[in-house]
Amino acid sequence: MQTEKVDKKEQIMDAAQSLFAAQGYEGTSVRDICQHAGVNVAMVNYYFGSKEGLFEKMVEHKASFMRGKLEELLKDQELTPVEKVDRIIGIFVERMFSHRDFTLTVTREMSKSKRQSVHEMMAAVFFRNMSLLKQIIEEGIRKKQFRKVDSDLCISTIHGTIANLISAELMLKMLDPDLNRSVNLYEDPSFRKRVIHHLRSVMRHHLLKESN
Amino acid sequence: MQTEKVDKKEQIMDAAQSLFAAQGYEGTSVRDICQHAGVNVAMVNYYFGSKEGLFEKMVEHKASFMRGKLEELLKDQELTPVEKVDRIIGIFVERMFSHRDFTLTVTREMSKSKRQSVHEMMAAVFFRNMSLLKQIIEEGIRKKQFRKVDSDLCISTIHGTIANLISAELMLKMLDPDLNRSVNLYEDPSFRKRVIHHLRSVMRHHLLKESN
Amino acid sequence: MQTEKVDKKEQIMDAAQSLFAAQGYEGTSVRDICQHAGVNVAMVNYYFGSKEGLFEKMVEHKASFMRGKLEELLKDQELTPVEKVDRIIGIFVERMFSHRDFTLTVTREMSKSKRQSVHEMMAAVFFRNMSLLKQIIEEGIRKKQFRKVDSDLCISTIHGTIANLISAELMLKMLDPDLNRSVNLYEDPSFRKRVIHHLRSVMRHHLLKESN
Amino acid sequence: MQTEKVDKKEQIMDAAQSLFAAQGYEGTSVRDICQHAGVNVAMVNYYFGSKEGLFEKMVEHKASFMRGKLEELLKDQELTPVEKVDRIIGIFVERMFSHRDFTLTVTREMSKSKRQSVHEMMAAVFFRNMSLLKQIIEEGIRKKQFRKVDSDLCISTIHGTIANLISAELMLKMLDPDLNRSVNLYEDPSFRKRVIHHLRSVMRHHLLKESN
DNA sequence: CATGAATGAGCATTCATTCAT
DNA sequence: CATGAATGAATGCTCATTCAT
Numbered sequence: 079m080q081t082e083k084v085d086k087k088e089q090i091m092d093a094a095q096s097l098f099a100a101q102g103y104e105g106t107s108v109r110d111i112c113q114h115a116g117v118n119v120a121m122v123n124y125y126f127g128s129k130e131g132l133f134e135k136m137v138e139h140k141a142s143f144m145r146g147k148l149e150e151l152l153k154d155q156e157l158t159p160v161e162k163v164d165r166i167i168g169i170f171v172e173r174m175f176s177h178r179d180f181t182l183t184v185t186r187e188m189s190k191s192k193r194q195s196v197h198e199m200m201a202a203v204f205f206r207n208m209s210l211l212k213q214i215i216e217e218g219i220r221k222k223q224f225r226k227v228d229s230d231l232c233i234s235t236i237h238g239t240i241a242n243l244i245s246a247e248l249m250l251k252m253l254d255p256d257l258n259r260s261v262n263l264y265e266d267p268s269f270r271k272r273v274i275h276h277l278r279s280v281m282r283h284h285l286l287k288e289s290n
Numbered sequence: 291m292q293t294e295k296v297d298k299k300e301q302i303m304d305a306a307q308s309l310f311a312a313q314g315y316e317g318t319s320v321r322d323i324c325q326h327a328g329v330n331v332a333m334v335n336y337y338f339g340s341k342e343g344l345f346e347k348m349v350e351h352k353a354s355f356m357r358g359k360l361e362e363l364l365k366d367q368e369l370t371p372v373e374k375v376d377r378i379i380g381i382f383v384e385r386m387f388s389h390r391d392f393t394l395t396v397t398r399e400m401s402k403s404k405r406q407s408v409h410e411m412m413a414a415v416f417f418r419n420m421s422l423l424k425q426i427i428e429e430g431i432r433k434k435q436f437r438k439v440d441s442d443l444c445i446s447t448i449h450g451t452i453a454n455l456i457s458a459e460l461m462l463k464m465l466d467p468d469l470n471r472s473v474n475l476y477e478d479p480s481f482r483k484r485v486i487h488h489l490r491s492v493m494r495h496h497l498l499k500e501s502n
Numbered sequence: 503m504q505t506e507k508v509d510k511k512e513q514i515m516d517a518a519q520s521l522f523a524a525q526g527y528e529g530t531s532v533r534d535i536c537q538h539a540g541v542n543v544a545m546v547n548y549y550f551g552s553k554e555g556l557f558e559k560m561v562e563h564k565a566s567f568m569r570g571k572l573e574e575l576l577k578d579q580e581l582t583p584v585e586k587v588d589r590i591i592g593i594f595v596e597r598m599f600s601h602r603d604f605t606l607t608v609t610r611e612m613s614k615s616k617r618q619s620v621h622e623m624m625a626a627v628f629f630r631n632m633s634l635l636k637q638i639i640e641e642g643i644r645k646k647q648f649r650k651v652d653s654d655l656c657i658s659t660i661h662g663t664i665a666n667l668i669s670a671e672l673m674l675k676m677l678d679p680d681l682n683r684s685v686n687l688y689e690d691p692s693f694r695k696r697v698i699h700h701l702r703s704v705m706r707h708h709l710l711k712e713s714n
Numbered sequence: 715m716q717t718e719k720v721d722k723k724e725q726i727m728d729a730a731q732s733l734f735a736a737q738g739y740e741g742t743s744v745r746d747i748c749q750h751a752g753v754n755v756a757m758v759n760y761y762f763g764s765k766e767g768l769f770e771k772m773v774e775h776k777a778s779f780m781r782g783k784l785e786e787l788l789k790d791q792e793l794t795p796v797e798k799v800d801r802i803i804g805i806f807v808e809r810m811f812s813h814r815d816f817t818l819t820v821t822r823e824m825s826k827s828k829r830q831s832v833h834e835m836m837a838a839v840f841f842r843n844m845s846l847l848k849q850i851i852e853e854g855i856r857k858k859q860f861r862k863v864d865s866d867l868c869i870s871t872i873h874g875t876i877a878n879l880i881s882a883e884l885m886l887k888m889l890d891p892d893l894n895r896s897v898n899l900y901e902d903p904s905f906r907k908r909v910i911h912h913l914r915s916v917m918r919h920h921l922l923k924e925s926n
Numbered sequence: 927c928a929t930g931a932a933t934g935a936g937c938a939t940t941c942a943t944t945c946a947t
Numbered sequence: 948c949a950t951g952a953a954t955g956a957a958t959g960c961t962c963a964t965t966c967a968t
Contacts (some may be wrong), residue, residue: 525827527738611739613739619883625884636889652912655875656912658886659875659878661882665880666873666877670825670837677819693801700863700871701871704919707920
């Protein structure tokens with residue numbers, strides 16, 4: 079079946095994504111992935127050529143969710159720069175939380191020197207999204223609506239805050255024991271709201287010449 | 291003899307730290323570490339019991355640099371809360387940049403489900419420092435000098451920004467090509483100043499009721 | 503359709519022959535063969551039952567070139583024994599050089615203990631040709647034209663010399679660097695002539711009671 | 715123990731030699747070799763780096779028996795060229811028969827294109843011995859004791875005859891059923907004598923201007 | 927306290943083959 | 948008669964660890 083085939087490849091990529099997130103790339107064996115995906119060990123090499131090929135294809139496939147909306151945002155003439163930043167923060171939090179396995183994996187593997195090509199591919203995927211944010215901030219500065227902030231480091235602040243919340247779940251729950259109430263913190267709408275509100279507040283205070 | 295032993299242990303931990311940072315925990319073999327440290331393969335198990343034991347001891351040993359100064363800071367009655375935050379940002383940037391191998395490793399391995407005990411130990415190490423920062427922020431709120439901000443998420447913003455700068459070096463250099471000039475970005479004093487200034491500015495705008 | 507099938511079978515056997523010669527039986531994968539033959543992986547098992555079946559069928563099919571002329575030679579009453587030996591040497595050199603891939607493969611695989619049936623089949627193929635040569639030599643001895651030579655070992659000398667030239671090409675070119683001039687040594691008529699002349703000379707001196 | 719260590723390496727090389735001879739290089743697995751040698755699978759990689767490394771080291775180690783005596787022979791001023799050839803034939807037959815596993819393996823693997831370095835190493839090993847024989851024949855020609863024969867092809871005749879007898883044992887026994895009497899043909903002194911006598915006779919008739 | 931040798935489990939990958947269509 | 952997908956066993960090799968000294 080056509081659908082069957084697609085399913086197997088996707089099953090493998092799904093299993094890979096969650097196992098890579100939980101155990102890291104090297105900490106996850108192909109056997110592990112195939113067992114979770116319910117397919118034969120040889121299928122990974124049959125479909126993806128190698129474990130590394132699977133990783134690359136998985137990143138490419140899963141990264142697609144990030145593309146699209148951001149470009150529209152940039153072109154929208156109706157929105158003010160601060161509204162754009164507000165929206166971009168919302169999109170980032172929603173997407174990175176929804177795809178936290180992917181976020182975790184990419185964040186972690188991006189800083190390794192092994193597998194240079196994968197490394198660069200991931201940097202490029204992120205770079206694309208991040209440079210849009212940079213353009214929006216610089217647009218705000220040009221329009222004199224924003225202070226002359228360090229746009230590159232603003233990106234690290236936004237992205238770093240969200241990534242940190244995902245990777246340091248345990249520490250976060252030690253700091254705020256209330257968070258243990260949520261069965262799944264990142265799917266809890268009130269937590270998402272809290273994070274979005276915090277980040278928007280931080281950025282508004284930082285970017286706008288007169289704080290609200 | 292006594293010093294010899296200590297040296298070898300330290301050599302192993304040094305080699306482990308930099309290799310774990312570059313290749314990850316599972317991506318680094320005990321043989322690799324021992325070869326870099328110039329010691330016999332059996333030494334790791336001899337001294338540390340296991341590879342995992344080495345990791346744990348290495349984290350404990352290398353984490354010591356984080357302790358000390360922060361407690362003094364909290365007790366210092368002369369400093370205002372905002373001055374404390376400024377100082378703490380300076381300390382964090384300097385230390386995390388100086389010990390970026392350690393930061394990278396801990397950030398990455400902290401989010402793995404395997405090796406639960408290590409996981410918890412690392413969270414505890416970080417928690418200790420982070421909760422001091424939290425106390426300072428809440429002290430500022432109590433003294434009506436700060437807005438009623440989300441202190442837990444402020445910690446993620448500070449820590450996440452710095453960690454992001456360390457782990458996403460490649461993407462950062464794609465955003466700001468000027469950074470390629472530095473041979474070693476994280477040792478470059480002007481870059482450190484830039485980061486500290488950005489973070490202090492972000493936090494001051496966010497925390498203080500009237501922006502400077 | 504009918505021709506298509508035959509073509510595909512032959513394509514597979516052709517690819518198999520040259521790959522087995524270059525890499526050995528075990529060193530060549532069914533996928534390799536099918537890729538070179540431009541057919542589906544499953545075709546080998548479909549047509550030949552198994553890789554071993556392909557090997558057997560290929561040997562049988564390719565061995566046909568050896569049959570035919572030799573029987574006529576034996577029956578020819580006009581030719582003297584020494585003329586028959588001369589001719590047989592010519593035929594062997596021409597054929598073994600022209601089909602050096604086959605010669606190489608058979609020579610190599612004949613001495614393996616695995617795949618007993620293949621082993622015996624190949625020995626039988628060769629035995630058939632070699633026993634004709636033996637009969638001719640013994641005819642010469644009977645007719646008192648030849649010395650009482652060791653006919654079995656004469657066969658090894660003729661066959662072994664030619665086979666050695668094919669399998670030790672590299673060493674041969676080290677001994678006589680002039681041979682590097684030929685792009686394809688075994689297709690070079692002057693080299694063939696040289697080998698035929700050498701072998702005829704060796705055998706004439708050995709067989710004939712008075713050397714020419 | 716010092717002796718123990720040497721023993722294990724040698725045990726592995728011994729097992730490798732006989733299995734490579736029986737099944738070919740690719741047809742023999744490292745597990746197979748280690749099982750026969752009574753050692754752990756990892757020892758091959760520990761001692762020899764890889765299967766290929768084992769092959770190379772084994773060839774180098776086992777080839778040593780060929781060196782030594784031949785050089786002495788060349789220098790011996792007392793012996794006439796024909797006596798030298800007689801002796802060299804005796805030495806070759808004795809050694810190649812005694813080390814028929816090695817002979818078989820090298821003959822077979824020498825003609826493969828994979829593993830180029832091994833290929834060249836083996837050609838060099840053989841070349842060394844064969845070029846000595848060439849020098850002796852050319853010395854005989856220079857001294858007008860031999861005909862102007864093709865010295866390069868004479869080498870193929872001598873080496874090829876012996877190699878053929880080793881690799882085509884089955885066909886040989888079909889030609890001369892008497893040979894089935896010997897439990898181990900190649901260790902049977904009468905067969906060795908027969909082969910030596912044949913080859914000396916062939917070469918004497920071919921080389922000497924007046925046949926005996 | 928130190929080490930080279932050794933181990934067995936596990937790794938990613940490839941194999942010849944078979945299956946469903 | 949033909950095929951792309953799938954399989955389980957085997958491949959060479961590396962791993963963290965242990966052992967004998």
